[in-house]
Amino acid sequence: MVNYSMLIFIVLCSLKTTVMAQSPDKSLYFKQPAKNYLEALPLGNGQLGGMVFGNPNSERIVLNEKTLWSGGVQDADRENAHVHLGQIQQYLLQGKNKEAEQLLQENFVSKGDGSGRGKGANVHYGSYQTLGDLWINWQDTASAYSDYTRILDLDRGVATTRWKREGTSFSQIGYVSLTDDVLVVHLTASEKEAISFSLGLDRKENAETYSVDTDQLLMLGELPDEDTTGMRFASMVKIFPVGGELIQKADQLSLRGADECLIVLAAATDYDIDNPALRGADPKEEVLQVINDFKPNGAQARHEKDFGALFERNNFQLDKHESRVVSLSTPERLSRYAEGHPDSQLPVLYFNYGKYLLISSSQPGQLPANLQGIWAPEYQAPWNGDYHLDINIQMNYWLAEPLGYGDLAKPLHQFTSNLVENGQKSAKAYYNAPGWVAHVISNPWYFTSPGEGASWGSTMTGGAWLTEHLWEHYRYSLDTAFLAAYYPVLKGAAEFLSSVLIEEPGHQYLVTAPSNSPENAYLKPNGYKGHTVMGPTMDMQICREVFGNTIQAANILGEDQGLVDQLTKKMARLAPNEVGEKGDLNEWLHDWDDADPQHRHVSHLYGLHPYDEITPWGTPELANAAKATLLQRGDGGTGWSRAWKINFWARLGDGDHALVLLRKLLQPAAGDGTKIVMSNGGTYPNLFCAHPPFQIDGNFGGTAGIIEMLFQSHGEQETIRLIPALPADASWQAGEVKGMQARGAFTVDFKWEEGKVVSGRITSLKGRECSLLLPKGMMLINEEGATIVTNQLDGDSEVVFETLPNQTFSLMPL
Incomplete structure (x- = not known):
């Protein structure tokens, strides 16, 4: 057996993180393991996805690789x-x-079966499918665990599970690295030699797993297609232990008495994004290369640096009014919010979750995010996940x-x-x-x-x-x-x-x-x-x-x-x-x-949003x-339908009605989400949007709706409008936005108090003429401090001013 102890001990010590309470606007928090994938915590780097259940006895992580589809090229x-x-x-x-x-x-x-009426896994059209499951089965589970927490930190892209058993504290940290293209699970314990488990990698169909060494498992498979050889895929997992003994079995690995360890997984298919009629690289060779190239030293730091840089491009805050939500789990907060209790940070959390899901499901050089983003536990995804x-x-x-x-x-x-x-x-x-x-x-x-x-x-x-x-x-x-x-x-x-x-x-x-x-x-x-x-x-x-x-x-x-x-x-x-x-x-x-x-589609309002030929000021x-x-049409409908309606009402300048729809979007969804129905949408415990079942478009559409409530730049003049649809609700009356992008290549930051803009900055990236709805009682100054324009009217005033590339203007009270 290769001895990794000295190297890995140094590496893993650098990866240890202190126990932190959840951040109400940037963390999903659970007090128990997930019962199904709608309570699991999603991780991803756009291509590789994982859903962490966080079970201290038998941990399951559902795996996805974005290009893993049954079916194939066809002439339909x-x-x-x-x-x-x-x-x-x-x-x-x-x-x-x-x-x-x-x-x-x-x-x-x-021609032919088409999409198979949304069930195309076994026809030419195909279906998006799960890669399988990674299992961590702990050895010493006779005694109960306690002090359980499970947190997904959105700004870090890290899921952390903690628990105690017989006085020993355990930690499981998971992430899918943007930098290294691997899923990493880091296991630690407060006592020496406390980590003992067996590791499995399996799929219910069309795949076989076998151990290739005492520290490596390999899964190979091929999905069916009607007429030709289907897609080939591979996944490899490797254990990097600190101490302990590795034991090799036919299709499992065991680790006994370790102090710490890293579990690292790579996945690939032979799909060619530019020419899917041709076979790409051998997926087995790809995963071998990724695993061999992986450097444990600083892996989490590399991931968090890259993920955090993306997450922090934009920031939205509402004033924090309620401290009591810090102790509540995410499902508890959803239920409480639906009952009418205040939670100023829940809309901010939903906004940040939309950012997180986009970063985690869509990166350059890949297929776009599908109906499930990248997270699907099924072999026949709803509507094929297409x-x-x-x-x-x-x-x-x-x-x-x-x-x-x-x-x-x-x-x-x-x-x-x-x-x-x-x-x-x-x-x-x-x-x-x-x-x-x-x-x-x-x-x-x-x-x-x-x-x-x-x-x-x-x-x-x-x-x-x-x-x-x-x-x-x-x-x-x-x-x-x-x-x-x-x-x-x-x-x-x-x-x-x-x-x-x-x-x-x-x-x-x-x-x-x-x-x-x-x-x-x-x-x-x-x-x-x-x-x-x-x-x-x-x-x-x-x-x-x-x-x-x-x-x-x-x-x-x-x-x-x-x-x-x-x-x-x-x-x-x-x-x-x-x-x-x-x-x-x-x-x-x-x-x-x-x-x-009251049909869920309101397609004839396309001209209101996302197109902008219908506006309150141009076509009343x-x-x-x-x-x-x-x-x-009413305020009902599926999850994504409610999300679209938030955008509609925001474009109409009605923030109060937009908030009504946002609250409906955040209503806890009933059931386990497996039944396909076309109404009663809402939000599942892990904040996945319920069509139902789960579809990610509602998450993204809801986030877009919050943007439209706070910031707009559409219309013929692409006029920048600040808080154009701010709700009258008290929790929305003070806040701040940074890094918003406007049409015309502008970056905008602004802050509001008591429902009124009090400061802001506009940076012109390309030097284009800027149109701004200047709030009353505000003035615009340039970098030299010269006043460009003032608004002493009773209402907001549309102003147009010249800019230079990379020139910044400040909004200030008169």
């Missing part, structure tokens, strides 16, 4: 579907929606740009670009159109075909919606090199939409056809309940946005004047937003009733219609 397009397009469109023009939907179902859906393009993957990244995490959105940008090749084939197969299209669902194989059901699968603007994030990154960064690199993606989406528009007979508007308003149904005046339509409002809003973005991008880059002229003409003829008889915004081209008036009539729509 019906090559000649476009021959039916004209007839489907003709039916729609004639008002024969039933006939159009029937023909669409017969000839215009995906990429839904009609809200969910986009919502995952709403928080990235304003929090200064544009680099963490790179996986979404690259994923969008990688859809183009398949999307061009789908555009030809179904529409005989140029450009590219992606519909409602996608996966690591860049699936772009319609879904298998006409009622939901033919929404044609999923890919176009993704391009919004490309333009948004430019709006925040003013990076023309980025814009030039991704301009072909944006252009291709515009070319497709431009080519498929048809003229409707009522007003000669140009509209999309056929399409859906995502997952919703309408009632025609004759009583027919349907889904297939022409020109749903969201499609028209996305067309205006994509055309407008492409026109601006082309002008900035000096390209495609002919395309600019074409899009400008067609943009003027797109079906506009319309206010219905009930005062709400129409979801359909006609003023039809919703089959479900449409803003009022949007408000009427929200009141009709």
Whole structure:
């Protein structure tokens, strides 16, 4: 056996941390082990994930590797579907929606099984799957443990479990290293020779584990695919002990009588992100290399330095009013908050958790975060854990740009670009159109075909919606090199939409056809309940946005004047937003009733958020219609639906109603989250959002909603607005934000007291003209102390001023 004692003793002594109480705004705290994964603590570096249960008798850590998917590359397009397009469109023009939907179902859906109705683990589409479980089975468990705590420190990316047994204190520290690409578990005890356990690494199917040395386990596996060899994967775990004896068994390792130890795990698959049709590197060789390269000395310090640097890019604080929550577990705080008790730090904790989850599930060079981020214990994930393009993957990244995490959105940008090749084939197969299209669902194989059901699968603007994030990154960064690199993606989406528009007979508007308003149904005046339509409002809003973005991008880059002229003409003829008889915004081209008036999707308010063509100050009539729509839809819905509604109400400037939705989002979710239902969303004990079941988009959307309550910079002038939707609730009346990013390449810090801004700083990164809604009684000064502008009016005043690159301005009271 290799003797690591001297080296590891020095290493592990440097890793010891003192017992610390939870931080109410930056820690998840539990008083008992997790009963299921909805109480487990998530760790991750974007690619490798772990969920720590914290059981002192038999510890389970659920493992995930982001690229581990069943299924594979497939041709799901019906090559000649476009021959039916004209007839489907003709039916729609004639008002024969039933006939159009029937023909669409017969000839215009995906070939084969599609997504398997959301259960695609054993069909070509595939499903995201767990890598398996790491087990630490302690030897001496006859006596009970006591003094138990389990804490996830969000700012460090570290999960710590502590307990006592027979007078000996034990500590388990876990993290997934951003630096070293490994999961690390550090075990310590207050007494010598107190650490004895057996170590297992297993998976219920398609894998085999065996020991390769006294200190190493190796798991190898291959997932099934219908026609070809499936994805190969590997995981290796190695023990670095201080003292004790290592014992090798066929598929387990045992350590007896150690003082301390590190358990280090690596994982890999043979997935090639740029060309999934080809096999990547041998995963076995990859994990061997990672383990061999791992340096125990300073591992935790390296991870915490890199993780902390990301976490601290942005900071949000509310005044701390209640000290009593320090002793409460996270589930206790959720229950107490739902009962109406004050907890000023719970919204801050939720905000910080959103940051933490983004850092932990999305890093450059990877696939984007999926429906579960990276954390899924299943072999058949809900809805395959895939990429839904009609809200969910986009919502995952709403928080990235304003929090200064544009680099963490790179996986979404690259994923969008990688859809183009398949999307061009789908555009030809179904529409005989140029450009590219992606519909409602996608996966690591860049699936772009319609879904298998006409009622939901033919929404044609999923890919176009993704391009919004490309333009948004430019709006925040003013990076023309980025814009030039991704301009072909944006252009291709515009070319497709431009080519498929048809003229409707009522007003000669140009509209999309056929399409859906995502997952919703309408009632025609004759009583027919349907889904297939022409020109749903969201499609028209996305067309205006994509055309407008492409026109601006082309002008900035000096390209495609002919395309600019074409899009400008067609943009003027797109079906506009319309206010219905009930005062709400129409979801359909006609003023039809919703089959479900409180449906979870509110897609026709896309123009309010995330697009910004509807604003209270620019289009008050449409803003009022949007408000009427929200009141009709109500405050219920799934987790992510409630999160979206927070953003809507914040954009309308109604912080009190936004807080109502935030409280509903934070309501404790009932059950274990395994049953798939489409309502009663809330939050699980570990703060995972309940669709239900768990979907991470609600976490990210909720964080984005808090941002919109505190800070906005959208609209035609991209005017910076400070606390534009601050709730009247006492716990929100004083606070501070640092590191917020504004469109136009500005960084903004500000502080407020008694519900009013009292100080702030604006730094111009690129020297662009700045538009600011200057609070009343405040003035703006430059770095030399010269006054730029003052506001002595009774209300806030919009001011515009010139800036230079890296120039900072200060907000001060008059």
